[in-house]
Amino acid sequence: MRIPIQSVTPSSGQAEVVGWVHEVRDLGGLAFFLIRDRTGIIQVTIPKKKASEAVLSAAKRVSRESVVRVAGIIKAIDKAPGGRELVPDVFEIISLADSPLPLDVVEKVPADLDTRLDSRFLDARRPRVAAVFQIRSAAMHAINQYLHNEGFINITTPKIVAAATEGGTELFPIAYFDKEAFLNQSPQLYKQMMMAAGFEKVYEIGPIFRAEEHNTTKHLNEATSIDIEVSYADHLEVMRVLEEMIVKTYEYVSMNCSDQLTNLEIPDFSIPKTPFPRLCYGDAIEIAKKKIEDPIRYGDDISPAAERAIGAEMGGHYFIVDWPSEIRPYYAMPFETDPSICKAFDLMHPRMELSSGAQRVHQHDLLVEQIKKKGLNPESFEFYLRPFRYGIPPHAGWGLGAERLVMTMLGLSNVREAVLFPRDMHRLVP
């Protein structure tokens, strides 16, 4: 019976392992095969004079990255990796790999990201790459667990939608029988409808699609959004949820993924401290003004250069709050005392924006007014406005980019590293 390579010890006696041929070192009368599965690597040693004909012929025929089944006696040998080696009675080729390989799994020679993504299934055999996705999985688990424990209801909303209700970003049009439809850019409106439905606390982790022709290391055309919406909460309350969730996620990864962090050479994985600083938008602009050459004024969007400058000053996660209403969407709640600013926020990592959210406008008439102020036509927002006419609690929420969370957590240089099969302007396959 197959056992994980990690669990083979010098005292295992007889053992059978199944895995990939990682490396071959043939010394003539003696040959070493390194066999790798997802748990580790074991040395298989074949003394040619003593080995059976079947073992020898399979060993001769096998290529790197073929899947093999190897069974035999485990010997304790100090010189071997893990202090043990397997001397096989059985050496069976289960799946022979073509040669040459499209990329070097053993990493003697590096490969460009583009080459790696073309052969992602091979790339992901590398422990360093597998570690990223194991950590991503752990992070998603921690997030689900946290939100569940906080009383959130997990919902699933449509990704095929009828219209671009939010404005702004470009949508992907699709053919939907005889109608025109789009891939959803955000679950925003559906989350809000569930506030009208009385669910109070909802979350969704799902794909979002943006048809922007951006070409950067932090944008994807298909991304994963972690979204929450909470009734009777203001922006401050959901910011607290967000920072607590981030910290719990880091803690969980730190506790459960030490091998993966070692693989990724992140020995000093540090957990952010709460509360994250709250930086007013106006103060953020002042910091940027001092540090960058490009002119920037109150009311401008924060450019990547400004983002980096402010990030360097802040040194860790932080919120930008008190945004001018005119540069936030119509559904962001203006402050009663000063409607020129609103209850919107961005969660920033020193490298980039991770999340944005707000207390939402829940008053139907104010919403109509704000839509008009943005130069939009309220009539085309009827689908969005309807729930606001039948009693909807005040509410707030945010959306957090899962890939950016993983990217910043692990210091990845390109967001594509945090996605198995990234979709960007130029990549639709595999």
Next chain:
RNA sequence: GCCCAGGUAGUGUAGUGGCCCAUCAUGUUUGCCUGUCACGCAAACGACUCGGAUUCGAAUUCCGACCUGGGCGCCA
């Protein structure tokens, strides 16, 4: 979409007008080797993105296309 830098064996690279029937590493094949662990040694195999131009001569210069990386824009 704009700007910049690129495109050379399966992979990663060197080469900026003749010294290139193209460097190095890895890989693959063959031979030798009983303790390797990036095994070693010997030999062989394998590439200038495509199209056009300049030139006696182009991997190298120019033009166009396609592709890649980075930055910007766009992305509430």
